[in-house]
Each structure stands twice: as C-alpha cells, then as structure tokens.
Amino acid sequence: MKTILPVIAVLILCLTLSTAFVADTTTNDGYSIGDIAAPIDLLNVDGKRVSYADYPNARGFIVIFTCNTCPYAVASEDRINALDAEFKPKGYPVIAINPNDPALQPADTYELMQKKAAEKKFSFPYLYDKTNTVYAQYGATKTPHVYILQKEKTGDLTVAYIGAIDDNVRDADNVNERFAANAVNELLAGKEVSVKETRAIGCSVKQAK
C-alpha cells in the first residue's frame, strides 16, 4: 500500500496536468453569441489597470483585439478611434486589447504599445494581455477581432456581436456595411443585433502553441 499510494498520486497529477494542458491549447473555442464575458483586469498604456467595473455607466463595450503592426490592424486605427468617438458618449466605449506575445512579435512590447497609442492619439484604453489569457478566453484568433458586449440588468456582460469592424478592412473609403457600428446602434435602439457574426482577413494572434 505504501508503494501504491505515491504511484496513484503521480497518476492523478499527470491526468490533471494533461487535462489542464489540453484545456489551454483549445484557444479556438472561446465565446459564442449570448455567452457571459468574464471580467478583465489588464494594464493600460498609461500604467493604470483597467476593468469593465471602471465604467459603471457603460451600457456595454466594444472590445477590439488589435496590435501595433498587423497591416489590417494599422488600417483600422482611425476607424477604432472613430468608433470610440461615436459610441463612448452613447455608453459603448472601445476597449482595445493587444493579444500578441512580444516574445514572438517584438513589435508588440508594452513600450511600443505606449508609443503607438501616443502617435495615433488613441482615445480608448489599449491594454496589454500580459498573462496571455484574455484572448484565449474570448476566442480571438486574429487582429483586429471585435467583440461587442451588452450590459444586462443583472450587470452581466453578454456577447452580442463577434467579428469585423466593417465589410472592407482594406479600404475605409469603400466600406458599405459598418457591421460593428450597426450592431451597437441596434443595441442602443433596444433591438436584437441582426448581423451577429462576420468575418474578415486578419493577422493570426502571435502566441506560443
């Protein structure tokens, strides 16, 4: 019995570890429409931590996973500032999160995020996902990747929209459908979002497998 117990203990430990490992790598699962988004607590480029609870008057959030150098993220910078300018006063501020691991994408260090935010005059928090957990929790696979959260009466934040900012990530001048803006406008009007999920080409999130 004395020899068996440690063996069983090791076996259980192995099983637990392997399960944990599997759970960590299934990054594509993430949130679906209607899921409740977990709280965040991430470092902003101004050195302060940001959480959803910092916005007691928000009616929801436009959460955008984006980064410093992906050409499609760069092409979206002005549009993200514009979304924040349009919807923050209406209760849907933009929260940007950089999901890339700077060890794999040296252009996405915290310092270079600060530089980017200053240069492009980001009017919204630009958060550093240091523990590399938030993007996986959401299921973000690329940049830019938008999640619109709606605050319920209970205070829960439910995922109301997942996808692209609009139908032409390459060229802001030739946009026909502003998917994200349309979704927020529908939520503000008390309607259900009509186009809940859209897709666009983006840069894959740079994280170790």
Add this chain to the structure above:
Amino acid sequence: MKRLAFIVCAWAVLASCVDNNVKKIGEAVVEEPEKEVATPASLVTIPSYDFSEFEAKYLQPEDDMTYVINFWATWCKPCIEEMPAFESLRKNYEAKKVKVVLVSLDLPKLLEKQVIPFVEKKGLQSEVILLDDPDANTWIPKVAEEWSGAIPATLIIKGDRSQFYEQSFTYETLEEAVNSI
C-alpha cells in the same frame, strides 16, 4: 528548434536551386523585358482574381489532382515561415498529382511593389495568384465555414473532398495532411 532548423535548411536548399535568370511561377507567363523600356518589366507576373473567378478556377476541381491552396500575405510572418514546406511539397509531389497554389491576400496596390519582388527574391516555384476581393465576410465562409479569417490558412481539395486548416504547417505535418485527404 527542430522546425527552425528545418526552415533554415529548406531555405538554403531552395536558395541554391534558384536560377537567377529565368523564373517560372506556375502558369504565369515569363517574359523578357523589352529593351526599349526604361524601367525593365518584372520577370514574374501574378494574376489577380476576384472570389467568383478564384472559386471557379481553383475550388471546383474536375480532375483527379490534389490541390493544396495556401492563403498568405507578405506581411504575415508565420506564412513566410511555412512557405518552404509548401515549396518542398510542390517539388516532391509534382509527379504525384499534387498542385500547390499560393494565394496572396496582399493589398492589390502592393502587387508590383511587394508581392512580385518577394516572389522573385524567394524564387518561389509554386503557382502564385492574388485574391483581390474586399468583401471577405462573404467569401471567407465559402472557402471554409470554420475559417475565422486568420492567416496562414490552407485548404486541401481532392475531387469533392476538402479539408481546411487554420494553422501553420511544417513539411511533415503538411505531407501528412496531403496524404490523409
């Protein structure tokens, strides 16, 4: 580390194989620049297609070939890293009815400035085309319902069977995927 070593080796092999004068990219027409032209025309031409043209030409094969269709862009680092695997596959499986198509998603305005110089510099031998269709929300699910839009991504088609991968490949994993279709 093993993967890195493979990539380095593969590039070295590829680089040594490149003929500096003549580069033929799949079915692309290779032309000598005319002498009268002040700025010499590129040796490489890359055709552009919108999605319906691309779909008709590549996604509905009527032959018994296996098509390995890789979506990439010059700005996509992991795409560039896995490219030697696709080039090696093209070479090693040429006689086994496997065709590699590298579909660039670069901005059309960068075709001459970035894509063609990249293809020339790397001496890519696989067929390279540009998919120029801004309405990605409409065409992405037509390539694969499960595709989020992140690249690199690869679609392997044989007859009416197809398998989609939103991931990076090594030569070994790519070979395995091709053989499993």
